[in-house]
Amino acid sequence: MKTRVRTRREFLKDTATATIAGALYFSLPEHLFAQEEKKARVVLVRNKNVLDTHHKLRIEIVQQMLDEAVTVLVGESDPVQAWKKIVTPTDIVGIKSNIWDALCTPPELERVIEGRLIGAGVPQKNIGINDRGVLSDPLFLKSTALINVRPLRTHHWSGVGSLIKNYIVFLEDPSTMHPDTCADLASIWKLPLVKGKTRLNILVLFTPLFHGIGPHHFSPKHTWAYKGMLVGFDPVAIDSTGVRILMAKRKEFFGEERPLSPPPKHIFLADTRHHLGTADPAKIELIKMGWEEGILI
Amino acid sequence: MGEVNTDLARLLPDEIEGWRVTAKDRLYNRATLYQYIDGGAELYLSYGFKEAINRTYSKPGQPAMVVDIFDMGSSQNAFGVFSHAREVVEESFGQGSQYTEGLLLFWKDRYYISVLAHPETAESKKAVFTLARNIDKAIKEKGPLPEMLSLLPKKSLVEESIRYFRHHAWLNSHYFVADQNILHINQDTDALLAKYGKKDEQSILLLVNYKSDGDAQRAYDDFIKQYLPELSKKPAVKIEDGRWTSCQLQGNLLIGVFNAPGEDNARNLIEEVKELKKREGGKATR
Numbered sequence: 068m069k070t071r072v073r074t075r076r077e078f079l080k081d082t083a084t085a086t087i088a089g090a091l092y093f094s095l096p097e098h099l100f101a102q103e104e105k106k107a108r109v110v111l112v113r114n115k116n117v118l119d120t121h122h123k124l125r126i127e128i129v130q131q132m133l134d135e136a137v138t139v140l141v142g143e144s145d146p147v148q149a150w151k152k153i154v155t156p157t158d159i160v161g162i163k164s165n166i167w168d169a170l171c172t173p174p175e176l177e178r179v180i181e182g183r184l185i186g187a188g189v190p191q192k193n194i195g196i197n198d199r200g201v202l203s204d205p206l207f208l209k210s211t212a213l214i215n216v217r218p219l220r221t222h223h224w225s226g227v228g229s230l231i232k233n234y235i236v237f238l239e240d241p242s243t244m245h246p247d248t249c250a251d252l253a254s255i256w257k258l259p260l261v262k263g264k265t266r267l268n269i270l271v272l273f274t275p276l277f278h279g280i281g282p283h284h285f286s287p288k289h290t291w292a293y294k295g296m297l298v299g300f301d302p303v304a305i306d307s308t309g310v311r312i313l314m315a316k317r318k319e320f321f322g323e324e325r326p327l328s329p330p331p332k333h334i335f336l337a338d339t340r341h342h343l344g345t346a347d348p349a350k351i352e353l354i355k356m357g358w359e360e361g362i363l364i
Numbered sequence: 365m366g367e368v369n370t371d372l373a374r375l376l377p378d379e380i381e382g383w384r385v386t387a388k389d390r391l392y393n394r395a396t397l398y399q400y401i402d403g404g405a406e407l408y409l410s411y412g413f414k415e416a417i418n419r420t421y422s423k424p425g426q427p428a429m430v431v432d433i434f435d436m437g438s439s440q441n442a443f444g445v446f447s448h449a450r451e452v453v454e455e456s457f458g459q460g461s462q463y464t465e466g467l468l469l470f471w472k473d474r475y476y477i478s479v480l481a482h483p484e485t486a487e488s489k490k491a492v493f494t495l496a497r498n499i500d501k502a503i504k505e506k507g508p509l510p511e512m513l514s515l516l517p518k519k520s521l522v523e524e525s526i527r528y529f530r531h532h533a534w535l536n537s538h539y540f541v542a543d544q545n546i547l548h549i550n551q552d553t554d555a556l557l558a559k560y561g562k563k564d565e566q567s568i569l570l571l572v573n574y575k576s577d578g579d580a581q582r583a584y585d586d587f588i589k590q591y592l593p594e595l596s597k598k599p600a601v602k603i604e605d606g607r608w609t610s611c612q613l614q615g616n617l618l619i620g621v622f623n624a625p626g627e628d629n630a631r632n633l634i635e636e637v638k639e640l641k642k643r644e645g646g647k648a649t650r
Contacts, residue, residue, distance in 0.1 A: 072590050074542040079604035092540040223404035224533075242398050245406055248533050280449035280462075281469050281478045282401055282408075282416075282432050288465045323563045326540050329533040335543070 073335075087338060087346045090311050092330045106352035107304035107345050110136040113295035113358040117273060122292070124273065126175040133179055133269070135356055136298035147186045153266045154212050156188030160266075161210040165217035165233055166198040169285035170276055172217050176269070180214055199236050213261070215302065216269040219309045220276035223284050225249035226331030229309050230268045230302040231343070237261050248329045253303070253337035270297040270305050277316040291316065294358060303337045303344030304351045308364065310334060311348065315363035372417035372433050375475075375502040381491040383421035383429050390418040407448065408434060410531035410551075412441040421495075427466070427488050429481040431495060439474050439507020440554075444528040446471040448537075453523050457496045459506055468492050472500060473507040512573050514644065515617070516558055517636040522566070525559035539568050539622050546590045547572055547618070548583035560633060567629050570620040571637065580616045587611060587620075600630045614638055 078088035112135050117128040134146040143149035154160055162180055164172035177196050184194050195206035202208075215230050222228040225248055234255045235241045244252055255261060273296075278289040293312070297305045310331055317325040338346040345351060355362065378385055390400070393415045397405040400418065408416075414435040421429040436442040439459075446460055446469065454461050458472030466484035470477050479496055481488035510528050527537050530553060532545035538557055541547075547570075549555050554573040559566045574580040592609060594601045600610035600621075608624040612634050619637045624630035 072542055072544045072546055074546070074591050075540050075605075076591060076603050088540075092536070092543075223401075224406040225403060241402070245403060248406075249403065280451075280464070281467050281480070282404060282434070283430075283467075283478070283480055284401075284404055285482075286464045286467045287482065323566070326536055326538070328537040330536050330540055330543065332543055 084339070086349045087307070087335055090307050090314075090348050091327075091332075091335050091346060093324060093326055106350050107299065107301035108140060108352045108354065109297055109299040109301070109304050109308050110140050110354045110356060111295055111297050111308070111362075111364070112136040112356040113293070113362065115294055115358040115360070117294045118292055122274070124173050124175045126179065129173070129175050130179045130182075132296055132357070133176070133183070133298070136296060137183075137267070139354055139356065140298055140300070146183065150183045150187035154184060154187050154189055156190070158189055158212040159193045159206060159210045160184055160189055160195070160212045160214060161201065161204070161207040162194065162196040162214045162216060163201065163207075163233060164196055164198050165228075167218075167220075167228070169283065170218045170220050170274070170290070172198075172271065173273065176216060176271065180216065180269075184214075201236055202239065208260070210264060212266045213264045214267050214269070215265050216271065218271040218273070218275065219297075219313065221279045221284070221289075221313065221327060223279065224329065225252065225333055226327040226329050227306070227310055227313065227334070229306040229331075229334075230270055231256070231306055231333060231337050234261055248332055250332045250336050251341070252333040253341035253343040256302075256341070256343050265302065266300075268299055268302045268305050270309050272296060272309065272312065275309075275313065275316075277313050277320065289320075293361070293363075301344035301351075303334060303346050306331075306334045306337070307346035307348065308351060308353060312363050319363070372415065372435060373419075375433055375499050376417070376419055376431065377495070377498050380421060380429070380495045380498065381423075381487070383423040383426070383491055383495075385419060386422040387420050392416045392418070408436075408445060410529070410533070411445040411448075412437040412530075412551075421491075423491075426485060426491075427481045427483055429479065429488065429491060429495065431480075431499075432478045433499070434476040434478075436474050436476055439471075440510045440528070442471040442474050442476045442507065443509055444530070445476050447526055447528050448534065450524050450526075457500050458503070459509075461496075463492075466492070468496050470496060470500070472503045473505050475503055510554060510556070512554055512556055512571060515571055515637055515640050516556065516569070517560075517633065517640065519636075520560045522559040522561075525557070527557040529555050529557075535570070541622065542591065546587050547620075548574075548579065548586065552579075561625070561629070565625045567624040567633055568622040569633055569637070570618075570622065572618040572620075574616045574618070577616050580613055580618055584611065584613050584618055587618075600624075600627045602627070610634055612638070614641055617641060 141149040217233045272293045274290045337343045416434045458470040461470035466482040468479045532549040556571045608630040610630040611620040621630040
């Protein structure tokens with residue numbers, strides 16, 4: 068698919084796209100973000116006690132954080148009632164997690180989500196958790212709802228591994244998505260197996276990876292205990308927000324602007340080409356809850 | 365993944381500081397590297413990757429030690445993939461290395477090597493270094509660097525910022541320019557990026573060596589049209605963020621400067637490159 072070139076200079080001149088590019092490609096000051104009316108709600112919840120002294124997750128705090136985020140997102144004070152607005156007892160729910168061994172979706176969080184789905188009336192037999200086996204998992208193949216949950220990290224080829232990219236395994240051959248640094252990942256969300264099914268997106272930032280080196284793209288030196296989660300309905304808005312946090316961390320760590328390499332073009336195009344959601348910070352209502360120290364956004 | 369019958373295995377010992385091989389080696393080629401590092405494979409493929417071996421060593425009570433040796437086909441490619449994420453200038457192993465909490469990366473001749481033992485212990489760190497020394501010794505020859513590195517002016521060069529590449533995706537490694545390949549960088553071009561000066565005042569130098577003068581001219585024309593149309597009237601342009609950009613051709617070499625704090629910084633850097641090229645005589649070699 069041929070598209071017009073978008074350059075740094077164009078972004079600097081064009082306020083309509085400057086805010087998105089400023090968020091994804093380089094560190095445009097936040098005060099330059101224009102104000103718009105219609106906004107996608109994203110909840111950032113943080114808790115400084117979510118990791119114990121051995122850096123293990125405290126499941127009760129994970130539960131508390133998710134409940135806080137979902138109730139605010141949905142506008143219900145009771146978590147059970149909030150989840151009843153997300154799923155119905157007749158749903159067949161696939162929890163799409165991520166098993167990358169260096170930074171996987173925490174099993175504690177998977178259990179908390181499963182518990183809330185059951186609390187909302189979904190029978191346990193109709194709940195599945197999977198990542199790379201979704202195409203051979205009968206439950207995912209007949210699912211009516213998906214919960215998309217994974218950690219935030221930088222990625223060799225797509226810039227970041229986050230919510231939009233988490234559905235790449237719904238393709239028979241994920242490598243077909245690799246040209247142009249995975250630019251069209253959002254197109255996966257239009258596949259029949261996926262389209263319209265995602266009820267909730269959770270981007271995990273307990274210990275995000277802000278930089279990657281070597282073939283395994285991982286060093287603990289490049290993670291930090293951010294102790295947060297981004298929760299919302301719009302995966303593009305959440306990914307865009309996550310990238311802003313990563314960019315701020317990179318600037319803090321390296322002491323200079325350090326763009327993601329390569330830039331996360333797929334998030335930009337998820338908004339401007341595929342219209343999956345908004346990547347524009349000016350169109351995102353970011354609600355911050357909990358621990359504020361080192362919030363970076 | 366295939367059966368291990370390769371010279372790569374000969375670079376590795378069977379045992380190191382009590383860590384022993386407990387699993388079968390795995391071998392990957394261009395078609396199968398995706399099975400190992402999925403999207404990460406694209407980085408290696410863009411640098412001419414040939415094959416890789418993956419071996420895991422284990423020792424009770426210690427983290428597993430995972431070693432990967434990538435045959436990149438040439439020393440220039442091995443340097444390129446190493447330079448991609450270099451943060452420091454060290455030569456403790458091979459022709460360049462960096463260590464960070466359990467992960468040692470280095471390159472020598474046409475090989476790029478990663479040794480990972482995570483989480484790091486004092487014992488595992490020692491073993492990682494011993495293994496790296498073994499591999500370093502087993503690779504007999506050093507390989508040449510990309511010749512175009514000689515075109516980088518030395519004054520104010522931030523050496524660890526040098527990036528050598530043949531895929532346009534890495535053009536934006538230091539500074540976002542455009543979301544498409546407006547400089548026509550591909551497998552037939554050699555490109556270098558490097559930073560100059562102090563933080564917050566850094567200029568970014570880009571050199572691209574094309575196969576022919578005609579290719580260089582076409583890339584230059586496209587770049588000027590898409591990014592810097594004012595350059596046809598003046599030698600350097602102050603862009604919308606207040607920083608200076610300039611670009612010139614010399615034969616098949618494109619010289620670009622981005623993010624310069626002043627017009628003189630941009631123009632002087634280009635002149636220094638031109639002078640270096642003139643001294644070398646003729647076209648820059650690849």
